[in-house]
Amino acid sequence: MSEFAFKGGLKLENPYPADEIDLIRIPLPDKVILPLQQRIGEQAKPIVGIGEHVLTGQVVATIDDERCAPVHASISGNVVAIDEQVMPHQSGLKALCITIESDGKDDWVDTSIGCTEHYELCTPETIYNKIRVSGIVGMGGAGFPTHTKVQLAEGCHTLLVNATECEPGITCDASLILAYSTKIIRGAEVLFHISRAERAIIAIEDDKPEAIALLKKYCNNDRISIEEIPTKYTSGAEKILVKSVLGIEIPSGKFASDVGVLCLNVGTVVAIFDAVVENRPLISRAVTVAGNAVKVPKNFQVRLGASYDYLLSFTDLEEGKHKVSMAGMMMGIELKGTNYSVTKNTNCIFVDMDEKSAPAKAKECIRCGLCNTVCPVDLLPQQLYWYSKGENIDKAVDYNLLDCIECGCCSYVCPSRIPLVNYYQFSKALYRQQVKEKEQTDKARSRFEFREMRLERNKRERAEMMEAKKKALKEKMASDKAQKDIIEAAVERVSSSKSDTEEQDGN
Amino acid sequence: MFDATSTLSLLALLFGLGLGYAAIRYRVEGNPLVDQIDAILPQTQCGQCDFPGCRPYAEAIASGEAEINQCPPGGQEGVDALAELLNIETMTLNEEHGEPEPKRVAVVDEDVCIGCTLCIQACPVDAFVGSSKVMTTVIAQECTGCDLCIPVCPVDCIEMVEIKPTVRNYIPDIAELAHV
Amino acid sequence: METKRLDTNQIMRQVIYALVLGVGAQIYFFGSSVIVQIILASITAIIAEAVFLQIRGVKIKPAIMDGSAILTAILLAISIPSIAPWWVVVLGVLFAIIFGKQIFGGLGNNPFNPAMLGYAFLLISYPVQMTQWPGEFISFSQGIDVIFGLNNVDGLTGATRLDDVKTQLMLGTQIRDINLESVSQLWINVGFLLGGIYLLLRRIIFWQIPFSLLLGLILMSAALFFIDPSQFTSPYFHLANGATMLAAFFIATDPVSASTTPRGRVIYGFFIGTLIVIIRVFGGYPDAVAFAVLLMNITVPLIDFYTQPKVFGK
Structure with a gap:
């Protein structure tokens, strides 16, 4: 076994190899659609109105939530709509988006103010804040807000730059390295400044000699090392990478930051460099377009919010019915049509010919156990499948459902072609819902019980109060009676002397 | 014959005692039934069951005054869960109390x-x-x-x-x- | 090496191909009547499967095309004596498909190895027909005659070496006075061993079950052999006789009814191996594979539960 090997996983050739993996910069799109719902946290609220003119890099929506990244205009132009649009998500649900029509000028907001290359003079807090307001999230596909991640890993000892591709067939990280290798090195230095990391390791798969050579050429900092790891799928998953490169096993339910490692994708590091040194927020990203309908796979540096159609217009597509998915062959989400826009976590668009890739019908599980052998986190996928299918979520959780990283290795090797990961996604979603419902019913129960108690208490207090009032009244009446007697006696005396007068005692 | 009968009787007695002891010694203290029923009910507190809240309905089920199929928000799944808890035959949701609706x-x-x-x-x-x-x-x-x-x-x-x-x-x- | 992608039909087909050598050896020594049994069994299996799929409301074609029913039928057909009457194999296959598989919900849901369930059913119900093996090479027409009872063909039958040794030992004969050699049994086992190695190389089966099964069998028989070589046969005898290799590579490895965790497979195989020896030596029936496998099938949920791998980060 090689030095950086890990258990399980898949050795796969890139199914769509390309001679050139250069990052192609494409012209500005005419229109961008920016979704306000990010991967984590609440939906951002628009702070621009319809018809308003915005500049590139201007914040158009934000929310007062530490975990949320703001949304920036990725082109200059006019806001033409703020409405619900279909999200690139398996549900096909809609969510609020801001649509901006380009004025073709790409006028930027003022980018002269900020840390610039003298970032060392800025405090770490300033830089965290800069990362937050620049809207940076994990560019590897997970979309976790980067400022939160950096903050959580404040006392980390190692910075791990993940230069491995997410999945076979995706080459956007490699193309990014070819285009911006200096930014990656400089970006790592920025992270040195704001964390206590003593060293940085750039982990890259051994099938990218060009990228490795380039990184080595520009790396003149001896705290940064470049490690080649074997090309094997799921090596890029954070937990697996930390284990194979550093030998640290992140405990279940914990994150890399809990073991003192800050693990960031190369794309994220480039974005941090852009934000901190160049004062440019995150408004574009590298996207791979591949698949068996794409004649030559390509990588594009594209503005966020550009439509898939726009991106695909720069590739040679085979004629026919297409099947589009976001992300690659292992973890891709199949989408209906191409009416979506590029988001911060769109690392890849796969376009396949529909008939070539008709999924084989699933058969029964024969418990062959091939899935066990490829699971990089050592789960028993067939047991999870069994319980997920039966909606026996508690049992699935007992079998460590929540440790599943949804890498799709099990689905890939399954001889019965069962879409195992979809079952796990289902049972995870169901589990989340059950937990939430449990919380809600518990809350409703306690609120109901509190109300009952309160009503009871009010009743009791009322009764006590009435009792006290009655008593007071009686006493008063008793004392009144004594007074009345005196008065009556007096009246008697008066009336006896003055019998023509009649008096009434009101009180 | 006598030997066999007495041996078996003695064994039966011994095992019986053993079981009886185990039942007391390892008794699992469960929640009171009302709490268990209440835990299944959806806590909507809507009163569609004709009781002023989930807890009163749970009490009524526990004392046998109400059927288990009077809770529309709990849906058929809720009825089934109650039937399983009480170890009785499940019933269909009584539509007189209403139909389950989305939340x-x-x-x-x-x-x-x-x-x-x-x-x-x-x-x-x-x-x-x-x-x-x-x-x-x-x-x-x-x-x-x-x-x-x-x-x-x-x-x-x-x-x-x-x-x-x-x-x-x-x-x-x-x-x-x-x-x- | 790049990770391969198999499919279920392919797995079933490869297992069937791998049986060719062992079946070939059977044909070489005892004639082609085993082919008749295989054909009878396969037809019965397909019909039984189709009828039950229809009753269960499942699409028939893809379920039959997966080859699992035919594999069950072939395994049963080559396990029973090749001259058993036709109704024996038909009943056995019906039992295997209906009570061994479909009643639990079809492929993937059966707790027991269907072929072995059918075999055990036959052995208990028809012990005479199930223990009369051909004593010599039987021509195809003779085979047809015997299987369909067209002519009374006497003098063809004999006991297997396992059965023979058992009877002799019961009569008080010492091991050294018993003829232990059986060329036919040896070569049939070699045939299945080679087929098994093919499956291992193709990565259709995992090494754990065959390896630990043979290890359990060797250790158990060696222990007995060292205690009293005059009463117990050697490990080599157990390896080369009966359905040892068929069990190790084709029967115990049925994924559906076997343990699925890596450690669980080792335990599962090991105990089948030891049980085979124990039942062969001390039990009432000559061979023991079916009972050993069925007994261990029962323990699979328990084994699987206690041998869960350590999950990453736990």
């Missing part, structure tokens, strides 16, 4: 509200915030969607809005994945 939340049209506070008094979980003669509103997270505020509102300014699925709480359908 909803009350929304007050704040322009119309006159601040009569009747809804505050009607709400079983204190999900309304407001005071006399000022506008009232709902804490959406606390609302159980019980509908009890609807009839009491004199100006019909409360509307029950279905909770729409979002990308965040979406649950994929595994029926689509089913086999050949």
Whole structure:
């Protein structure tokens, strides 16, 4: 076994190899659609109105939530709509988006103010804040807000730059390295400044000699090392990478930051460099377009919010019915049509010919156990499948459902072609819902019980109060009676002397 | 013959004693039945079961005064769960009490509200915030969607809005994945 | 090496191909009547499967095309004596498919190995027909005659070496006085061993079950042999006789009814191996594979539960 090997996983050739993996910069799109719902946290609220003119890099929506990244205009132009649009998500649900029509000028907001290359003079807090307001999230596909991640890993000892591709067939990280290798090195230095990391390791798969050579050429900092790891799928998953490169096993339910490692994708590091040194927020990203309908796979540096159609217009597509998915062959989400826009976590668009890739019908599980052998986190996928299918979520959780990283290795090797990961996604979603419902019913129960108690208490207090009032009244009446007697006696005396007068005692 | 009979009797006695001891020694202290029933009920506190809340209904089920099929928000699944808990034959949901509906939340049209506070008094979980003669509103997270505020509102300014699925709480359908 | 992608039909087909050598050896020594049994069994299996799939409301074609029913039928057909009457194999296959598989919900849901369930059913119900093996090479027409009872063909039958040794030992004969050699049994086992190695190389089966099964069998028989070589046969005898290799590579490795965790497979195989020896030596029936496998099938949920791998980060 090689030095950086890990258990399980898949050795796969890139199914769509390309001679050139250069990052192609494409012209500005005419229109961008920016979704306000990010991967984590609440939906951002628009702070621009319809018809308003915005500049590139201007914040158009934000929310007062530490975990949320703001949304920036990725082109200059006019806001033409703020409405619900279909999200690139398996549900096909809609969510609020801001649509901006380009004025073709790409006028930027003022980018002269900020840390610039003298970032060392800025405090770490300033830089965290800069990362937050620049809207940076994990560019590897997970979309976790980067400022939160950096903050959580404040006392980390190692910075791990993940230069491995997410999945076979995706080459956007490699193309990014070819285009911006200096930014990656400089970006790592920025992270040195704001964390206590003593060293940085750039982990890259051994099938990218060009990228490795380039990184080595520009790396003149001896705290940064470049490690080649074997090309094997799921090596890029954070937990697996930390284990194979550093030998640290992140405990279940914990994150890399809990073991003192800050693990960031190369794309994220480039974005941090852009934000901190160049004062440019995150408004574009590298996207791979591949698949068996794409004649030559390509990588594009594209503005966020550009439509898939726009991106695909720069590739040679085979004629026919297409099947589009976001992300690659292992973890891709199949989408209906191409009416979506590029988001911060769109690392890849796969376009396949529909008939070539008709999924084989699933058969029964024969418990062959091939899935066990490829699971990089050592789960028993067939047991999870069994319980997920039966909606026996508690049992699935007992079998460590929540440790599943949804890498799709099990689905890939399954001889019965069962879409195992979809079952796990289902049972995870169901589990989340059950937990939430449990919380809600518990809350409703306690609120109901509190109300009952309160009503009871009010009743009791009322009764006590009435009792006290009655008593007071009686006493008063008793004392009144004594007074009345005196008065009556007096009246008697008066009336006896003055019998023509009649008096009434009101009180 | 005698030997065999006595040996078996003795064994039976010994095992019986052993079992009896184990039953006492290893007795599992469960929740009182009412709590267990209450845990299954959806805590909507809507009163559709003809009891003034989930807890009273749970008490009624426990004492045998009510059937297990009177809770529409719990749905058929709830009835089945109760049947399993009580170890009785499950029944179909009694539609006289209403039909299960998707989860909803009350929304007050704040322009119309006159601040009569009747809804505050009607709400079983204190999900309304407001005071006399000022506008009232709902804490959406606390609302159980019980509908009890609807009839009491004199100006019909409360509307029950279905909770729409979002990308965040979406649950994929595994029926689509089913086999050949 | 790149990770391969198999499919279920392919797995079933490869297992069937791998049986060719062992079946070939059977044909070489005892004639082609085993082919008749295989054909009878396969036809019965397909019909039984189709009828039950229809009753269960499942699409028939893809379920039959997966080859699992035919594999069950072949395994049963080559396990029973090749001259058993036709109704024996038909009943056995019906039992295997209906009570061994479909009643639990079809492929993937059966707790027991269907072929072995059918075999055990036959052995208990028809011990005479199930223990009369051909004593010599039988021509195809003779085979047809015997299987369909067209002519009374006497003098063809004999006991297997396992059966023979058992009877002799019961009569008080010492091991050294018993003829232990059986060329036919040896070569049939070699045939299945080679087929098994093919499956291992193709990665259709995992090494754990065959390896630990043979290890259990060797250790158990060696222990007995060292205690009293005059009463117990050697490990080599157990390896080369009966359905040892068929069990190790084709029967115990049926994924559906076997343990699925890596450690669980080792335990599962090991105990089948030891049980085979124990039942062969001390039990009432000559061979023991079916009972050993069925007994261990029962323990699979328990084994699987206690041998869960350590999950990453736990």
